[in-house]
Amino acid sequence: MVWLARHLFFIAMLLLTSKINGQNIEKYYTSSLQEKGTLYFIFPQSGFENNKTKSKLIYDITYLATTDTVTLNFSYFDKLERTIDSAVFVNTNQRFSGSIKKLFIETNKSKWHYRYTSKILFTDINSFFNQTNNPTIILYTQQGIVELNIKTKNWKRQSSVTKKILTLIKYNQ
Amino acid sequence: MFKTIKKIAMLLSVIAFMSSCATVKSPLGGILYTNVKSPVAITGNSNSTKVGSSEAISVLGIVAAGDASIDAAAKSAGISKIHHVDQQSKSILGFFAKYKVFVYGE
Numbered sequence: 001m002v003w004l005a006r007h008l009f010f011i012a013m014l015l016l017t018s019k020i021n022g023q024n025i026e027k028y029y030t031s032s033l034q035e036k037g038t039l040y041f042i043f044p045q046s047g048f049e050n051n052k053t054k055s056k057l058i059y060d061i062t063y064l065a066t067t068d069t070v071t072l073n074f075s076y077f078d079k080l081e082r083t084i085d086s087a088v089f090v091n092t093n094q095r096f097s098g099s100i101k102k103l104f105i106e107t108n109k110s111k112w113h114y115r116y117t118s119k120i121l122f123t124d125i126n127s128f129f130n131q132t133n134n135p136t137i138i139l140y141t142q143q144g145i146v147e148l149n150i151k152t153k154n155w156k157r158q159s160s161v162t163k164k165i166l167t168l169i170k171y172n173q
Numbered sequence: 174m175f176k177t178i179k180k181i182a183m184l185l186s187v188i189a190f191m192s193s194c195a196t197v198k199s200p201l202g203g204i205l206y207t208n209v210k211s212p213v214a215i216t217g218n219s220n221s222t223k224v225g226s227s228e229a230i231s232v233l234g235i236v237a238a239g240d241a242s243i244d245a246a247a248k249s250a251g252i253s254k255i256h257h258v259d260q261q262s263k264s265i266l267g268f269f270a271k272y273k274v275f276v277y278g279e
Binding site: 027030032034035036039041043044060062064071073075103104115117 | 208210219220221222223224225226248249250251259275277
């Protein structure tokens with residue numbers, strides 16, 4: 001039984017190591033050739049969380065290569081009822097916001113699920129992911145400001161993967 | 174030598190047993206690992222500018238949860254005109270399986 005546990009542990013470690021070091025970006029995005037250019041979709045990424053309330057934000061990115069803006073859709077989960085006015089992305093040397101539009105609001109178990117979409121310049125999103133310091137997403141709501149932070153380890157993985165995908169997009173333009 | 178063969182046979186039988194645990198809908202499947210992307214549907218609508226995704230997961234075939242419907246994927250990106258739908262099936266050793274749906278449209 002011990003050898004079986006060792007084998008399974010070895011396989012698990014092998015898969016984990018390949019995940020960390022291999023940085024196989026193919027599993028993080030998909031692309032589709034459309035009439036107006038290539039449409040890229042970077043799969044939903046999580047990790048942004050409010051330290052006090054533990055409310056979470058998950059985002060995904062869609063980009064049509066012939067345009068200069070990306071569509072950033074995000075889901076925000078919170079126990080409180082909120083009216084979100086705007087979202088601001090803050091990094092060391094950068095602070096930008098895009099106009100946001102509500103897609104829907106639902107309940108998910110005990111939390112509210114707020115789904116919004118925003119348009120952001122490709123150059124802004126590119127420089128956002130090019131920074132190594134942990135960024136913050138600030139949601140301005142009628143009930144107050146919500147700061148969402150991300151852990152360093154998570155950001156390092158997320159930014160390096162997204163940066164590589166954005167570089168790939170630039171090369172194909 | 175016999176012990177090694179016995180160990181390999183036992184390992185394969187355990188993997189085969191486990192692979193029947195967390196299964197996922199896919200046109201092709203592997204016992205050790207599956208990661209297959211395939212088509213679901215296409216419509217007569219002409220263009221895509223938005224992509225939405227939805228997913229469901231299974232752990233050991235004991236717990237399965239999620240909403241991998243086309244409706245959930247379309248709704249997540251605000252898509253009202255669907256162009257085409259793809260699916261992605263993933264499973265690892267029968268321990269974990271994930272089924273994702275991607276909806277393209279505008």
